[in-house]
Amino acid sequence: MFARLVYESFRRQKRRKLLAGAAIALGVTVATAMIAVATDIGDKINRELRTIGANILVTPQEDTLDLEIGGVNLKPPSDGAFLDEADLPKIKGTFWHNNITGFAPMLPVNVTLQRDGQSQNLTLLGTYFSKPLSYGKEQFSTGVRSTDRWWKVTGEWPSDNSQDILVGERLAGRLATKPGDQLDVSGRQLRVSGILSTGGTEDEQIVAPLGLAQEILGKPGAVRRVFVSALTKPEDELGRRDPKSMSGAVYDRWYCSPYPASIAYQLQEAIPHSHAEQIRQVSQNEGAVLTRIEGLIFLVTLAALFASALAVSAAMATSIFERRSEVGLMKALGAGKVAVASVFFAEATLLALIGGLIGFATGGLLARQIGQSIFNSQISIAPVLFPVILAIAVIVTFAGSAAAIRKAVAMDPVFALRGEA
Numbered sequence: 001m002f003a004r005l006v007y008e009s010f011r012r013q014k015r016r017k018l019l020a021g022a023a024i025a026l027g028v029t030v031a032t033a034m035i036a037v038a039t040d041i042g043d044k045i046n047r048e049l050r051t052i053g054a055n056i057l058v059t060p061q062e063d064t065l066d067l068e069i070g071g072v073n074l075k076p077p078s079d080g081a082f083l084d085e086a087d088l089p090k091i092k093g094t095f096w097h098n099n100i101t102g103f104a105p106m107l108p109v110n111v112t113l114q115r116d117g118q119s120q121n122l123t124l125l126g127t128y129f130s131k132p133l134s135y136g137k138e139q140f141s142t143g144v145r146s147t148d149r150w151w152k153v154t155g156e157w158p159s160d161n162s163q164d165i166l167v168g169e170r171l172a173g174r175l176a177t178k179p180g181d182q183l184d185v186s187g188r189q190l191r192v193s194g195i196l197s198t199g200g201t202e203d204e205q206i207v208a209p210l211g212l213a214q215e216i217l218g219k220p221g222a223v224r225r226v227f228v229s230a231l232t233k234p235e236d237e238l239g240r241r242d243p244k245s246m247s248g249a250v251y252d253r254w255y256c257s258p259y260p261a262s263i264a265y266q267l268q269e270a271i272p273h274s275h276a277e278q279i280r281q282v283s284q285n286e287g288a289v290l291t292r293i294e295g296l297i298f299l300v301t302l303a304a305l306f307a308s309a310l311a312v313s314a315a316m317a318t319s320i321f322e323r324r325s326e327v328g329l330m331k332a333l334g335a336g337k338v339a340v341a342s343v344f345f346a347e348a349t350l351l352a353l354i355g356g357l358i359g360f361a362t363g364g365l366l367a368r369q370i371g372q373s374i375f376n377s378q379i380s381i382a383p384v385l386f387p388v389i390l391a392i393a394v395i396v397t398f399a400g401s402a403a404a405i406r407k408a409v410a411m412d413p414v415f416a417l418r419g420e421a
Contacts, residue, residue, distance in 0.1 A: 017351060020315035020397075024355025025362065027308025028393045032363025034301040035389075036381045037370055038294055054104070054147050054227035056264050058083070058276045082107075082222040083274055085210070089135040090270040091228065095256070096263050097138075099231040102146035104128055105223040107213045111206070114184040115175060122171070124185065124206040126213020131160045147229045148198070155179030155194030160209045164193040168203035186216055228267060228276075232260045234291060305396050312400030316348070317407075348401045349394060356393030360386055 060081035083105075091103055107126035112119050128143030143160070144151055156179070158164035165185070167177050172195045177183065181192045185206065196207055214220050233239075238250070239259035246254060255262055260278035267276040364381045371379030 016315055016319045017347075020312050020319075021351050021355045021358075023308050023311030023315065024352060024393055024397055025359040027304045027311075027396060028356050028359025028389060029363040029366060030304035031301050031392055032360050032381070032385070032389050033366040033370060034297045034304075035385060036363065036367035036379055038297045039382070039385075054229045055232065055260060055279050056228040056230055056267065056276060057279055058226040058228060058264075058267055058271060058274050059224075061273045061275045063275065081273070082219060082224060083226065083271060085214075085221040085223050087271045087274075088223070088226065089133050091226075091267060092133075092135040092138055092140060094263070094266040094270050096230065096258055096266060097135075099258050099263065101229045101231065102142045103226055103228040104142065104144045104147045105210055105226045107210055107217065107222060107224045109213045109217045111186045111216060113175075113206075122185075122206060123204075124165075124208055124213055124216065125202065126208050126210040128210055129157050129160050131210075147227055150198065151202075152197045153194040154197070155192075158193045158209055161211065162193075162209060163188070163190055163212060164209075165190045165212070166194050166196040166207040167192050168205050168207070169195050169197045170203040171205065188216070226271075228263075230258075230260070230263050232258050232263060235259055235261070305392070309396050309400035312348075312351075312397055313403060316344070316401045316404040319404075344401065344405045345398070348397045348405075352394040352397035353390060355397070356390040359393065360389045363389070 060083055062081035085105065088103065088105060091097070091100060094100070104127050109124045109126060111122055111124045113122050130141050130143045130145045132139070132141050134140070145157065153166060154169075156164075158166060165183070167175070167183070172178070172192075175183075177192055177195075179192055179194050182189050183192060183206075184190075190208070190212075196202060210223070214222055238254055239257065239261060241250075241254065243251060243254060243262075243265060255265075264276040264278050268274055367379045367381060
């Protein structure tokens with residue numbers, strides 16, 4: 001009898017049930033898509049943000065040491081210490097090597113440019129462009145073409161093993177230099193392979209392969225600093241703590257979390273005599289962007305579910321009003337409040353499951369479309385999300401139906417049968 005009542009309700013009120021089911025499916029569709037995007041958006045946005053530059057800087061440890069006596073800095077003036085280029089592949093040997101998307105060593109060198117009988121002092125910046133390296137069995141390429149993707153070159157990128165150079169666009173404008181020209185740099189004839197535009201200080205410099213800069217400086221294997229681009233998570237209270245103040249379990253959790261500070265700490269361990277720290281302007285802005293986007297996704301999801309609950313509430317209220325004679329008859333025949341409420345909650349549950357199933361499938365398609373159009377990659381939905389979505393659909397449906405069902409339970413059968421309830 002119970003099943004028949006539920007079946008007849010769907011059969012006789014197809015339009016009402018269809019509207020309620022559509023409202024549930026729509027709300028669940030948005031919730032599924034937003035939850036799927038939220039769970040996968042961290043890495044996606046992190047990878048997009050990695051195009052704005054490195055977020056960790058590695059320098060020689062000696063650069064952080066100061067000797068002061070009586071307020072006077074006694075550290076001798078010098079070009080500073082250097083890192084060893086041979087240690088750089090160890091960056092890919094850290095615990096978070098999969099999170100490190102690239103790194104670019106830098107070696108600035110003061111050079112003299114001879115042109116038209118005049119000499120000019122300039123800075124030549126040695127770096128990797130797209131250098132093939134290996135660590136153990138892992139083969140990879142790295143350089144400014146992966147860490148500084150906004151660099152634009154008119155002409156060709158130099159090979160990392162060549163004697164070709166890039167000339168910054170402002171410097172090239174003053175020198176009237178174009179790709180293919182030869183420049184006399186500190187007694188070496190170097191071919192200009194391209195004109196570089198970065199919007200930064202590099203536009204006033206010559207950028208060359210790292211090996212060429214080391215040769216000019218006379219220091220094989222020398223590296224002045226390394227910019228590392230890594231996928232990280234926003235700092236929270238644990239991420240901002242000093243590792244020296246942590247106990248064993250807390251330290252392990254901090255060490256095994258991809259905070260900028262923990263990755264920098266591991267880079268410092270991997271590269272001898274180095275000091276690594278996050279570039280806070282980049283790292284903290286990334287965290288702020290992620291937090292705001294996640295907050296926006298949460299608000300959109302909440303608004304969609306609230307609208308769905310309101311639509312269900314209106315549909316259920318109308319449905320129960322039309323069935324007031326049926327409710328009155330059930331009560332007159334001895335049905336208690338629990339029996340009456342169970343009929344309507346069973347209908348709501350069935351609606352929620354049907355709407356949740358349709359919404360989950362549609363939300364999965366929407367999430368994939370969002371991933372393809374915005375991030376140019378697919379957003380996958382974890383199977384564990386399915387029961388969560390169904391639970392959300394049931395909760396939203398119950399929340400929207402509760403007021404109408406409570407009113408049905410409280411109906412007086414005399415007035416209900418007379419159509420006055």
